[in-house]
Amino acid sequence: MKAFQSYKNPSLAVDLVVFGYHENELSVLLLNRNAEPFANTWVLPGAFVQMDETFLQTCSRVLQTKLGMDNVYLEQLYSFDNPDRDPRGRAISVAYYALVNPHKFTVTAGQMANDVVWFPVKKIPALGFDHKEIFKMALQRLQSKILYMPIGFELLDELFTMTELHELYECILDITIDRRNFRRKILDSEYIINTGTKRDGLQNRHPDLYRFNKKLKKNQFQLSVGI
Amino acid sequence: MKAFQSYKNPSLAVDLVVFGYHENELSVLLLNRNAEPFANTWVLPGAFVQMDETFLQTCSRVLQTKLGMDNVYLEQLYSFDNPDRDPRGRAISVAYYALVNPHKFTVTAGQMANDVVWFPVKKIPALGFDHKEIFKMALQRLQSKILYMPIGFELLDELFTMTELHELYECILDITIDRRNFRRKILDSEYIINTGTKRDGLQNRHPDLYRFNKKLKKNQFQLSVGI
């Protein structure tokens, strides 16, 4: 059987929407490009897929070499194929989104970028390529996914309080959720486990600390949202 | 700005999971390959993406030239990147699924295939490449999507009865749904419109004919399933 190298193939890249949560704000990592095209423009981090790499390996390479991150939650989002999306020629982008805890990493600009900055999702600047479209789809996906899959904890520390989880949900969904109904729903789902320890050093009553229930079956969770 | 043609890029193909509904059975179109690799093996229809084609254009090309279909519902499913998925070399597959009404088309084998056949989703044979995995994901996607997006009518004639829609849902979800609760739920959602006409020529009471409500806002629809 012969290999097929006769065809010309589009370039293939992976682009990443890296979400981080900090101080009651959901943010996305953007790079400021220092090369054409879109020099001095903010874009999503990404890289071309090497012949021997899976998409996830390309993602890891970007996260490690450009952002100093490893071991983060990754999920494929969509593949973007507009023929005009890259002025250099035909290029496909397979978009992934990542959920990271910004406390664990310090981002620094790599060789391709002037700067690497967390931007709150409500203050995203103009982006190069079709990256605004990719970002919007990623945010929508995160908002719908968090309602039926236990992924919120990926953005928090290993131990967290109910209030922290509650505020995370309000922030991501951009709505207010009744504190008491949220608590009941989350606890009924066994999404999280009370560790028995408490966070102290605060001014008021010390809240219980929870951790994610790793034994949770994936579909065991369904949060309904009322405003 | 220079173009980037220095890199070697993976082959890029589109593969299609074409769903059709007929006689209370959900089926998928499969080709029997007549060339290596996987000669005489059933596979999903697909084609390599040309440099000037969007994914959807590639899908249309496959549907038209290989299957004689046009104007069908298409949605991107996922991109498959296992390095070993094609023995000829590195090949990415961007999978789409399609919903068609088999009454409208007659499938005939093209030059690449010995045969083109509708297989009931419960009787899918062994498939070449990673196509079984693609099929399984497509079926899951269809099953979850049909609960909150009005796409079921894509598989039916323009005018249909409530019973036909009801049976379609039972068939796709592989469960039984109470006839009367289904009816109320669907009508409340304004998913469909009663045309005022009836289907006659049947043995019993002539059922009302409905058509899809094209003015329906996309998110206005949510079907809960009980067994």
Next chain:
DNA sequence: ACAAAAGTGTTTACTGTACACCCATGG
């Protein structure tokens, strides 16, 4: 003892679920 945040419980409204009856048609 006061303020502020955390933990707990109750009532109401709604939506899903189960189920029964009547209606229209062809044979």
Next chain:
DNA sequence: CCATGGGTGTACAGTAAACACTTTTGT
């Protein structure tokens, strides 16, 4: 007039939504 499938309605149960009170801590 009977069998069969189609159309309509109702009672019950479970879940979501709105809401109030008590507890714990630091100052």
